Amino acid sequence: MTPKQFYSANTKEKIDQLVKAAGTSFANFQQIALYNASVGRKLAERLAAASNQEMTELEILYPERFEPQEDQQEKLSA
Numbered sequence: 001m002t003p004k005q006f007y008s009a010n011t012k013e014k015i016d017q018l019v020k021a022a023g024t025s026f027a028n029f030q031q032i033a034l035y036n037a038s039v040g041r042k043l044a045e046r047l048a049a050a051s052n053q054e055m056t057e058l059e060i061l062y063p064e065r066f067e068p069q070e071d072q073q074e075k076l077s078a
Contacts (some may be wrong), residue, residue, distance in 0.1 A: 001062035003047070008031035021050035028065050036063065 007015065007030070019029045023046055031037035039047075044060040053064045 001051075002059045002066050003033035003039075003055060004063060004067065006055050007049065018050045019048070022046040034059070046070065 006018075011027075014057075015029060016026060017073070019026050022029075022043065024043060025068045028037075032039050039060055041057070041061070044057045047060055048055055063076075
């Protein structure tokens, strides 16, 4: 699950727990999840651990590899 998918699938309370356990802020995670802000390897590791591996380090570092592309979604719905 990418950060964007995690953000969309969970409540603010669960995200607050995640960011507190990972040692970052809600605003920072929001930037990562919604605006593809870059994330360092150490923070990716902490976020993955705090999410109990719901998000993996690779999904956090390279979300574009794990999210469906818009043109692929359009083909699927046609």
